[in-house]
Amino acid sequence: MLEKRKPIAVAEAVQRVMQFAFQEKVETVSLQQAHGRFLAEDIAADQDVPAFDRSPYDGYAIRSVDSQEACSENPVTFKVVGEIGAGYVFEGLVGDREAVRIMTGAPIPRGCDAVVMLELTQTFEEDDQRYMSIKRSYEAGTNISYKGEDVQKGAILIEKGQYINPGVVALLATFGYDQVPVFRKPIVGVIATGSELLEPSDALQPGKIRNSNAYMIMAQIERAGATVKYFGKFSDELNLCIQAVEKALQEVDILITTGGVSVGDYDYLPAIYEAIEAQVLFNKVAMRPGSVTTVAARNGQLLFGLSGNPSACYVGFELFTRPIIRTAFGNKQPHLRREQAVLGADFKKPNPFTRFVRANASFENGQLVAVPSGFDKSSAVSSLAEANAFIVLPGGSRGYEKGMQVVVLMLEDLQGSEWPWDNIEKSYKS
Numbered sequence: 001m002l003e004k005r006k007p008i009a010v011a012e013a014v015q016r017v018m019q020f021a022f023q024e025k026v027e028t029v030s031l032q033q034a035h036g037r038f039l040a041e042d043i044a045a046d047q048d049v050p051a052f053d054r055s056p057y058d059g060y061a062i063r064s065v066d067s068q069e070a071c072s073e074n075p076v077t078f079k080v081v082g083e084i085g086a087g088y089v090f091e092g093l094v095g096d097r098e099a100v101r102i103m104t105g106a107p108i109p110r111g112c113d114a115v116v117m118l119e120l121t122q123t124f125e126e127d128d129q130r131y132m133s134i135k136r137s138y139e140a141g142t143n144i145s146y147k148g149e150d151v152q153k154g155a156i157l158i159e160k161g162q163y164i165n166p167g168v169v170a171l172l173a174t175f176g177y178d179q180v181p182v183f184r185k186p187i188v189g190v191i192a193t194g195s196e197l198l199e200p201s202d203a204l205q206p207g208k209i210r211n212s213n214a215y216m217i218m219a220q221i222e223r224a225g226a227t228v229k230y231f232g233k234f235s236d237e238l239n240l241c242i243q244a245v246e247k248a249l250q251e252v253d254i255l256i257t258t259g260g261v262s263v264g265d266y267d268y269l270p271a272i273y274e275a276i277e278a279q280v281l282f283n284k285v286a287m288r289p290g291s292v293t294t295v296a297a298r299n300g301q302l303l304f305g306l307s308g309n310p311s312a313c314y315v316g317f318e319l320f321t322r323p324i325i326r327t328a329f330g331n332k333q334p335h336l337r338r339e340q341a342v343l344g345a346d347f348k349k350p351n352p353f354t355r356f357v358r359a360n361a362s363f364e365n366g367q368l369v370a371v372p373s374g375f376d377k378s379s380a381v382s383s384l385a386e387a388n389a390f391i392v393l394p395g396g397s398r399g400y401e402k403g404m405q406v407v408v409l410m411l412e413d414l415q416g417s418e419w420p421w422d423n424i425e426k427s428y429k430s
């Protein structure tokens with residue numbers, strides 16, 4: 001007799017998976033490879049930035065006191081006693097009515113306390129000596145970038161777990177991090193199952209389809225920040241699949257399979273879990289698509305049995321696999337970011353299960369509006385391309401109307417949510 005599967009709530013299923021959070025591991029990468037990784041240590045400033053008072057403009061460094069009498073009727077003239085570009089230091093002491101030609105970024109010469117922009121000066125030469133005159137006075141401190149005005153020594157700049165974006169890369173470089181401590185990426189294996197599968201390079205044949213899931217999932221793994229290991233596609237032959245899964249498990253932290261998790265004659269994943277003595281955490285979730293999503297564990301290693309149906313496969317990854325990957329990065333918000341949005345179109349299909357409608361969410365006049373991104377069956381592949389969010393529609397409703405408030409989960413976001421699963425209410429009109 002066919003075993004009847006008992007659906008569990010999405011939040012319960014996510015919780016079961018999250019029991020297997022990764023132990024964080026640290027490795028070091030070069031600064032050039034750090035972009036897109038997650039920082040494994042707090043970074044504190046070991047110096048002031050800037051490290052010296054410097055000029056924000058090209059112009060002349062002066063002693064402000066010498067400019068006090070200057071006005072348009074009475075220009076004050078300075079003797080130009082030197083010139084410095086960024087990277088050089090003026091060694092002398094600047095005296096009475098003396099100025100130093102200075103470029104942006106150069107240190108303020110000793111004795112000077114103001115910089116006059118080049119455009120506000122007039123220059124001339126007399127007996128091989130250069131002079132500069134100004135027609136207004138300057139207060140002490142005018143046009144000086146002070147030591148430590150950007151960052152003060154000792155400040156915590158970036159916290160452990162922070163995503164390394166280009167700005168973080170700039171800070172790491174500023175503070176001399178040629179090598180950067182980052183969290184190790186988990187290795188996520190991918191196996192596609194199905195005798196119907198062709199590779200993308202193959203010509204179509206009767207009854208066959210191209211394997212899109214493996215490539216989609218590999219891209220999702222990379223988007224989540226992990227490393228992919230692809231083992232290929234396998235036809236629906238039990239022993240072949242058992243061997244492939246056993247072998248893959250030796251080489252990865254997490255293994256994802258697609259297809260074969262339902263109740264068809266060639267849906268072998270349940271038999272594979274049994275054969276390799278993996279414990280099934282759940283094999284039915286009260287959600288659409290992806291109700292057949294199955295997760296099993298063996299010796300602390302997770303096996304994600306994602307559906308063969310492309311939309312179901314995609315959703316299963318984002319809800320269950322993504323957050324566990326994120327735990328490897330010291331991430332306190334490993335789940336998809338939850339936001340509130342306005343439903344941008346009617347969604348009339350009733351369903352007893354919570355729906356995750358692939359959608360495009362964008363701001364319209366400051367309001368996030370989410371519109372289903374196309375054909376909504378579990379088998380759909382076309383609606384995935386435009387999707388940057390899931391609209392979460394709780395089950396048990398007769399359908400939803402344009403204008404209702406809905407919860408959305410954002411797919412392209414880096415910030416994430418701590419736990420987005422509480423209080424997902426039935427929608428209401430705003």
Ligand SMILES: Nc1nc2c(c(=O)[nH]1)N[C@H]1C(S)=C(S)[C@@H](COP(=O)(O)OP(=O)(O)OC[C@H]3O[C@@H](n4cnc5c(N)ncnc54)[C@H](O)[C@@H]3O)O[C@H]1N2
Nearest residue numbers: 192194211212213214259260261262267292307308309312
């Ligand atoms: N009698 C029942 N039938 C089905 C049930 C059920 O509860 N009772 N569940 C349905 C639901 S819901 C889903 S979702 C699918 C899940 O199917 P499987 O996970 O077992 O996947 P397959 O049977 O292998 O394939 C399903 C579908 O997806 C296509 N596929 C498979 N692999 C790929 C791939 N790599 N790239 C693109 N497309 C793929 C495959 O050709 C099938 O069309 O089961 C329902 N049936």
Ligand code: MOO
Nearest residue numbers: 290291292312378
């Ligand atoms: O798992 Mo199925 O996708 O609910 O349609």
Ligand SMILES: [Mg+2]
Nearest residue numbers: 260262264267
């Ligand atoms: Mg099947």
